Amino acid sequence: MTDALSNHSIYLKIVISDDISICNLEKNVQLCTRKKKNLDLLINSNLCAYLQRDRKERKHYTDDWTFGDDEIDGKRSFRLEDKIESDRFPPCFVKEMQGADFNLSYLQRHGFNTPLLFKEKTGLGLRVPSSNFSINDVRMCVGSRRLLDVMDVNTQKNLEMTMKEWQRYYEDPHKEHLLNVISLEFSHTRLENYVETPSLVRQIDWVDCVWPRHLKESQIEATNVLDEMMYPKVQKYCLMSVKGCYTDFHVDFGGTSVWYHILKGSKFLISGITLYAARHARLAFGRMPSNRGRGGGRGKGRKDGDGMSAKDGMRRRRTRCKKCEACNRKDCGECSFCHDMVKFGGPGRAKQTCVMRQCLQPMLPVTAGCLMCKLDGWYQQILIPIQKTSRMDSPSSLMECSICYEIVHPDCVQKICPDSEGIINEDLPNSWECPKCCKDGKNVEYKPRHFRARQKSTDIRRMSVGSDTSSMMDTKERIKSESMEETS
Template sequence: MSTAVETGSSPAKSNSNNNSSGGNNSGNNNNGNGNLSPNAKGVQRRQLRERKQRKLYLEEWSLGDEDGEGTRGFSVAEKLESSKFAQAGMVREMRGCDLTVAFLQQHGFNIPLLFRDKAGLGLRMPDPQEFTVNDVRLCVGSRRLLDVMDVNTQKNLQMTMKEWQQYYDSPQKDRLLNVISLEFSHTRLDRFVQSPEIVRQIDWVDVVWPKQLKDAQREGTNLLGGMMYPKVQKYCLMSVKNCYTDFHIDFGGTSVWYHILRGSKVFWLIPPTDRNLQLYEKWVLSGKQADIFFGDTVEKCARVYLTAGNTFFIPTGWIHAVYTPTQSLVFGGNFLHSFGIVKQLKTASVEDSTKVPQKFRYPFFTEMLWYVLARYVHTLLGHSHLEGEASLSEDEMAARPHTHLTHHELFGLKEIVMYLYDLPPQKKNVPSLVLDPVALIKDVRSLVERHCKDQQDLAITGVSVLKSPPGSQPPFLLYDRTRVKQEIKQEIARKNAEVIREQQQLEAGRAREAESDTSQSTGVGSAIGMGAGVEYSNGVMKKEQLENGSGVSVGGHGSQPEATFALPTDTLKYRPPKKMHLATALVAAAASSSSGGGGPVAGVGGSAVVGSSHSPTGGGVGPVTGGAISVIATSSSYIEGGQVGGILNVDNCHSPEGGGAKLSPNLTGTGQPRRRRTRCKNCAACQRSDCGTCPFCMDMVKFGGPGRAKQTCMMRQCLSPMLPVTAQCVYCHLDGWRQTPVSPQTKQLASADGPSALMECSVCYEIAHPDCALSQLDGTEDAADAKGIVNEDLPNSWECPSCCRSGKNYDYNVRW
């Protein structure tokens, strides 16, 4: 370790010289014992000692947090050459034809299996001589977002598939990046890769998960919001030379199949003994993964070399690290099965102890356990506990021979019941398809009692107890790059044709609507004076009314200024306009009336504003002079509980193409500040503690961070945020319990009085009582059919009747 010697004179020496030059003054302040005595004013003087040696500073002391990241305390090259890891007997080499269900029933799946050739495995792959990363991009799409791992920091970042392909093929790489989590099921690549036959026979996703849910999957990415089943069956791993992934256990205790299409890999394998799992938890929680090579802390750690064409199976719970000697392209998949249930559950407990984020866990792990119990009960007892599944008759079950279970399955079912029993209520995650979980558990206990004396030799039948339904596997196709490109062009042409057809339908409907409106048009001036007769489209006056001479005459005056209209340019993705706050309109109106004495009501930007047909006053406004007229349909003219005499509700609606501001997520549809939701304090996220590992926790002062972000832990973000008790209806100004809202200083929990009756619109963000919102539509044509759409994902959230009536709820994102 190199050091840097401090240069220049030492401040301690200079102080010492000054003190010595002081002579008598220093001596007078020193008593006989060598201690400093107080001076005349009672202040004790401090004397600095003389430093005998120059202080040496390490270069690493001057490194910042970012500079220190990625510095590994061990050499991977040394671990590749070390004889300690050249152990034999930890991996079994087999032929593909020998890996059958009977083999697993007899021996279980406890040690890694290596197949030098994929023959006999039922594994089908693209041609390794022709298939490249560019073909992966063609099949999954250039815009597919990838989670890319920075090898030096072992942290994730995001890149598009196109950016990754350019990096992968670039000869010059400024840093080492690795892709190990590209799941490609339900993409074009899914048809050209077929998993091993043994995996398709025992994978719980194929034999247990309801087929109707898996068939409902449409999203090709791994976003949990659109995931209908555990989408972990097919992965593509793309690594450049010298990539290294530190020791880890595959999520949820899944087993892994791993085929090297191109390149090579080196594995370090550690068996999942109780001692090794304890050491692994300690190593992960210590935060010293970059300093300690975990293989050095255990008794047995084996190194295995894999080359192109090899297939590797890793059992449940095995701790392993991976190194990439040459640029590689690998296909693999994760699967849960019935021959390692106990270790799968133990691995899930380890994930809880090491605080693994939900993003890196097996999706729907607890739900899968419920489906496993239901499938075993239906297969062995004939009782159905799933919605839409019929039970088998007693005669049919009596005609079947007794099925013997292996000890892996029998003990595994017991462990599942105990695991689910120990979970807190909010984490049991009973699927909605399970009709009665209590009855299901009782049937599982009856099943275990009936099979507790099963004979192990009779359980080796070569046929899995749980069988996948027919047609559950997609057909395999040979990869043809030319055909894939043609399919992409055809799909693009089809989507373009759909967009053109939708636009033509919208234009035709708009033309028919315009024809019917032209015959019913009676003039805008009379509409304003009479309070009726004006037709609006999306809150904007029809363009045809203005073109056909339906002039705007306010207060009976003949002046007819040029009117402006606002039509959404993108009708397929219409965004509601940002409305003007009523208080702003009042200020503008008051200023105009005081200066002009009964003149026009001034709007924003010099536009005169006219009232709506729903105004209770029904009176006209003064003459309109100059500027443009913005005619907006509004529903109320009440401000803070009182009417605005003679001044009607005001909106400043800008056309999307005219530079109008989009609706801010911090403002309601009327421009008022949006209420920020509060914690429910009941969900699993609210009740857990800070994880200490996410970016927000690392920023917290208690974890050694600067405390600038001031954000809650990512694992503690509330799943059901509630409206605050201070929220009030925009119409009646009462809170959710029909009482006067309390001030923030004295707000109290109102849970004793039941939940709040207020609803927040997820489109315009207005907070109102449902009956108050519906009352605003009284007198309209659609009043009888008007209704709101409740959002089941968020408490007190809906799409209000006004937004549903105007069609603004077609394109929006729920904001929590």
């Protein structure tokens, strides 16, 4: 997902994990790219489950880990603005809300299943510095000698600088390197008086709700030295970047809730590959751009002229049909995915469905919308949150092209290509080779997708039947031999 933020906008990202423990946290890794304009100052009110770390000494940065590796070039082969302004991202799945309506009661009733848009921060209980707050004000609040962890954007290497040295670099018009500060925790400093997290954040914060209050109140040290830390001091961060800075990836723990507020400049967020993610990652974005949508998934695909995969447009994950034999089957307990499951004694790393339970007829989600008319599969406006209606009992009229992966109504695409017809895929619901791809001849050398569920489930069923038959024969032979011994 690509998100462009401007001044005085709020970016809310809350990741709620269904299985969270303090000592065993899943990591949610998302690709993030940050492009700054002029003076940027990002106030990050971060809620994070506490992860005990054994770090009693100061950080020592060396280049040993990069021995033998080439330095990262840090150059893009495409213009980020072109991707933001692309018409492949239709605005059809964002719910607009008022700050006063977003509270704990709303989360309990509706959960966090859809992105939420807040055009005004009124009612959220959020307090941030004014727009004329500068880098010098940050230095005055946290101190000139405060040590900062600074990252070189082009090489992704870390170094340490004092706040005074950082200000000198920040205000220098001639910069030799692109440096980025993403980890200045400013709790128990004067900067804390200028920032207040939203009311909902304070209500669900583990530090405020669970951690012993007297330990937090006894905290004196403003830095993050673990020996002097009385509580998980990870609630308020200040991020400072110069123009052109970006981050290759960003890591949040399962159970983490993060509110971003852009004080100055702008920020672009591109959601890409998600690794080690919680079972249900719920994201909410503030101030979406006029063209927005979901990014593509992993896998090989065609490349367009500027290096972006052709699947990066309207790509949507299919859902279970809940009707086929595989959907109604129990876990086999024999495949590699079952062996990885915690309930079968595995580590639970893969988080994949049992091979025998992989749906044979995966459906398009009800939130899917036509790329052209922006309507759902029943020619209705997409409502957020999704409500079950009688019209959903009938099949969706949307079709997903197996070549370009565009989701459209057949009637809509016929207006563009009236002289061409699509080829329906009879093995997969709502799937075809669209008229545009057929007209351009892209389906000539195209190889259809083979769902591993069909292949593996068939093979495993064959193996299961074979193993059951052989075990049955062995049982019969054993019973026969025992009966002969008793007779003799």
